[in-house]
Amino acid sequence: MALLTVSKVEKSFNQNKVLKKIDFQISKGEVIVIIGPSGSGKTTFISSLNFLNKADSGKMTFKDKQINLASPKKDDVLWVRRHIAMVFQNYNLFKNKTAVENITEGLIYGRGLSKEAAFKKAVQELKKVGLEEKKDYYPSQLSGGQKQRIGIARATALQPDIILFDEPTSALDPELVGTVVRDMDKLAQQGQTMIIVTHLMSFARKVATKVLFFDDGQILESGSPDQIFEHPQNKRTQAFLSAIAEDR
Amino acid sequence: MDFHFMVQSLPQLISVVPVTLYISVIAIIIGFIFAALIAIIREKNIKILSPICAFVVSFVRGTPIIVQLYVVYYGLPQFLYFLENSGVNVRPNSLPQIFIAIFAYSINASANLSESIRSAYHSVDHNQYLAALSVGMKPSTGIRRIVIPQLVPNLIPNFSNFFLDLIKDTALVYNIGIVEIMGKSNIIASFGFKYLETYLDALFLYLVICFFFGKILQITESVVRKRVFNKKSRPSRGYEPIRERKVKVEGE
Numbered sequence: 001m002a003l004l005t006v007s008k009v010e011k012s013f014n015q016n017k018v019l020k021k022i023d024f025q026i027s028k029g030e031v032i033v034i035i036g037p038s039g040s041g042k043t044t045f046i047s048s049l050n051f052l053n054k055a056d057s058g059k060m061t062f063k064d065k066q067i068n069l070a071s072p073k074k075d076d077v078l079w080v081r082r083h084i085a086m087v088f089q090n091y092n093l094f095k096n097k098t099a100v101e102n103i104t105e106g107l108i109y110g111r112g113l114s115k116e117a118a119f120k121k122a123v124q125e126l127k128k129v130g131l132e133e134k135k136d137y138y139p140s141q142l143s144g145g146q147k148q149r150i151g152i153a154r155a156t157a158l159q160p161d162i163i164l165f166d167e168p169t170s171a172l173d174p175e176l177v178g179t180v181v182r183d184m185d186k187l188a189q190q191g192q193t194m195i196i197v198t199h200l201m202s203f204a205r206k207v208a209t210k211v212l213f214f215d216d217g218q219i220l221e222s223g224s225p226d227q228i229f230e231h232p233q234n235k236r237t238q239a240f241l242s243a244i245a246e247d248r
Numbered sequence: 249m250d251f252h253f254m255v256q257s258l259p260q261l262i263s264v265v266p267v268t269l270y271i272s273v274i275a276i277i278i279g280f281i282f283a284a285l286i287a288i289i290r291e292k293n294i295k296i297l298s299p300i301c302a303f304v305v306s307f308v309r310g311t312p313i314i315v316q317l318y319v320v321y322y323g324l325p326q327f328l329y330f331l332e333n334s335g336v337n338v339r340p341n342s343l344p345q346i347f348i349a350i351f352a353y354s355i356n357a358s359a360n361l362s363e364s365i366r367s368a369y370h371s372v373d374h375n376q377y378l379a380a381l382s383v384g385m386k387p388s389t390g391i392r393r394i395v396i397p398q399l400v401p402n403l404i405p406n407f408s409n410f411f412l413d414l415i416k417d418t419a420l421v422y423n424i425g426i427v428e429i430m431g432k433s434n435i436i437a438s439f440g441f442k443y444l445e446t447y448l449d450a451l452f453l454y455l456v457i458c459f460f461f462g463k464i465l466q467i468t469e470s471v472v473r474k475r476v477f478n479k480k481s482r483p484s485r486g487y488e489p490i491r492e493r494k495v496k497v498e499g500e
């Protein structure tokens with residue numbers, strides 16, 4: 001039984017068709033990795049799942065509730081966002097909040113926890129990513145890697161059904177990538193359902209239950225990591241993977 | 249130069265400083281409230297109201313304040329007579345000049361500050377708002393808790409500039425018979441034929457007032473900025489390398 005299904009998702013910016021009738025589904029516990037060239041619509045697609053981007057058409061079924069992607073009810077949007085968290089490429093930590101407040105904001109104002117409960121939970125989450133002693137630091141005082149791990153803590157604290165990751169390591173200095181990857185890996189081990197857009201191919205191979213190759217607003221190919229990385233069928237997939245390999 | 253005269257007439261001028269301050273402060277408060285409303289209407293792009301606000305704002309910003317003052321001076325009483333004749337008891341005869349000045353300067357402040365508020369709003373990274381939505385905040389909560397606190401420090405410098413302009417612009421209200429710093433100067437100057445001395449006094453008073461408010465608002469800005477972002481001063485304009493990296497593989 002799929003946890004989340006979307007069908008025929010379409011989106012254009014002006015005349016530019018960015019998503020072309022995408023069908024997608026994910027079940028509980030799956031880790032789906034999306035790869036593909038930049039500009040192919042990966043960000044637009046995953047952010048249409050929590051309505052940060054509104055699709056032009058398409059249908060969603062999430063936890064057995066049907067929602068029209070183009071004209072969702074306000075309450076449905078809020079409900080979905082309270083069950084699907086997101087980790088951003090540029091962290092997007094709240095600049096006017098400390099590390100711990102970055103986590104409590106969502107717990108208090110999204111989940112309705114009391115301040116005390118939220119604070120306790122937030123400190124726990126910071127502990128998990130080893131940043132408890134940074135709890136009173138502002139984002140401007142943290143490194144990129146620390147920011148992103150707090151970004152991940154902010155998402156996991158909400159205990160969402162699904163976490164969306166949009167290139168979570170792309171803005172990081174190379175030496176900081178490892179720590180963030182370890183946090184995501186741990187989450188995968190714990191059975192967290194995740195959708196991850198990434199260029200880290202070895203990481204993708206390790207955590208993915210399924211890999212999707214995105215190109216020009218479509219899913220050109222999908223399969224197990226083995227199928228996609230060892231035996232890609234589509235020429236575009238092959239070209240993309242070998243270009244990436246050269247870049248190494 | 250008659251320094252003795254300058255010193256002697258200064259207290260007389262100081263005695264009307266409250267009039268200048270009264271007009272400026274009341275106008276900026278009223279103006280700010282309406283400016284916030286206009287900014288919300290325009291940013292939310294509310295039907296019918298938004299284009300009307302846009303028109304009024306560009307109209308007010310595109311005309312001299314002295315002309316606006318005259319239009320209100322001659323127009324407002326007529327409007328009130330019209331209301332009176334339609335049966336509303338507004339007593340247009342008892343309309344004080346100072347009320348007219350405050351009315352005109354409030355309109356001017358609304359228009360100008362609405363633009364300042366909008367530009368401060370746009371200075372906040374839109375992703376901050378999206379992040380607020382992503383953790384399940386309602387849009388209004390995200391604006392209140394994340395966007396507004398971040399826009400305030402960026403609003404204060406423009407607010408300060410405008411407020412100082414407003415104080416200086418009140419030097420025009422003597423034209424409708426209000427005796428504030430400028431009005432009083434005219435009276436004193438022509439009485440003793442000591443024009444230069446009197447106007448130097450006036451200059452000095454405006455300078456002190458503007459310096460005082462400028463400093464207060466500058467301190468407010470840095471205190472607020474520090475409270476919001478925990479940073480000492482405005483974001484540095486120094487060199488910050490833009491990091492663009494294509495593909496990196498874990499463990500490299």
Ligand SMILES: Nc1ncnc2c1ncn2[C@@H]1O[C@H](COP(=O)(O)OP(=O)(O)O)[C@@H](O)[C@H]1O
Pocket residue numbers: 013018036037038039040041042043044045
């Ligand atoms: N807000 C926007 N306005 C106009 N065009 C956009 C906007 N967001 C994305 N696009 C365009 O949509 C296409 C896909 O973008 P995106 O989803 O960010 O791709 P990816 O994440 O795969 O790099 C790109 O051509 C991009 O220029």
Ligand SMILES: [Mg+2]
Pocket residue numbers: 042043044166167
């Ligand atoms: Mg992207």
